[in-house]
Amino acid sequence: MKLSSQLNAFQDRLGHTFDKPEHLIRSVTHSSMSTPHRDDNQRLEFLGDRVLGLVMSEALLNADPNAAEGLLAPRFNALVRKETCADVARQIDLGAVLKLGRSEMLTGGRRKEALLADAMEAVIAAVYLDAGFDAARKLIVTLWGARITDVEADARDAKTALQEWAQGQGEPPPKYTEIARSGPDHAPIFTIQAQLQSGASEQAQAPSKRQAEQAAAKALLARVQGETS
Template sequence: MKLSAELRDFADRLGHDFARPELLLRAVTHSSISSPTRPDNQRLEFLGDRVLGLVMSEALLKADPDAAEGQLAPRFNALVRKETCAEVARQVELGAVLKLGRSEQMSGGRRKAALLGDAMEAVIAAVYLDAGLDAARALILRLWGDRIARVEADARDAKTSLQEWAQGRGAPPPVYVEVARDGPDHAPMFTIEARLSDGRAARAKAGSKRQAEQAAAKALLDKVEMPDG
């Protein structure tokens, strides 16, 4: 089969020439438009998640031969989580080529982080099945770029750090309160406030509660760790 012009352009952005173009077509086909003759990308997503995990595990071990498992785990999680996969998907404009049902299109499916992250994993699997592990590894390392190099700083779990800060001072753990939710149902924005028992607090806004909680924790941690905090 031949790819459409938009999928050929997408393959160029990936930097991979598909010998089996039907794999790429399947990788960008969402379940909302699948049929018996048009399989969706869910099985590829399952495989791609494992390929991504293997490549990232290798990369992290190579980048820091002396790191303990406790140091490697949060870095790994930061690199393979759906939010990071979605960031990479946006980087290569994956949303523009997704095959979606009408309802999913109308609800903003091309911008949804979970959907983009799943599709990015499916694309990884498509490259793996098309050309093997070396090709998939090259794709992942190229697209993730300097994220691997800077992951130690990015992977710092602010919520854990803030809880350890409080416990170290004999205080109860911080609490997280949703103070606002804005935007349409398909793309909500959450405002979360992190609070310490002494009354100090900080707020942050993000597209998921998890991200907002982490950002609020970091803001509060920055505040309490200042010399006069």
């Protein structure tokens, strides 16, 4: 099977040349483009998530042989969560080669965080099926790079950390409210407000609701921790 020049260039960015190109093609095919004769990447996404998890578990143990499970778990979560997978996908411009249906194309699918994260996991699975676990491990360690060693010891996502802080103060979980949405449909910008029962709040903007919620939570957590320190 012959690959397009665009997919050949992507292989160079990825750092893996496929012996069976059909694995790569399937990994970049979104469900909006699936047909009875063309499989989408959803099953590969399922497999890739497990391969990524195993590689990251191993890498974290090797990076810090003395770390307790209580430190390893939040580091692991920070490295495999959707936001990180999407960041890696953008790093190799995975969005440029995704095969999307018209509706996804018109709504900016190539930039959607969830879609990019899922495709990144599917690509990992494609490499695993094409060349085995060692090749998948090499790919992941290379692409994640310094993220593995630089991940913070208390690396929890900001929403979880803020909720835990609130519970520690005897408050219910914070509320997240969409304050505004601007920009065209294919590239929206969301403004989200995170607010505690006490009334403290912060706002943040991002291309996805999830990113904006995380940013607002991070800002609010920094504020309330600063006020109580």
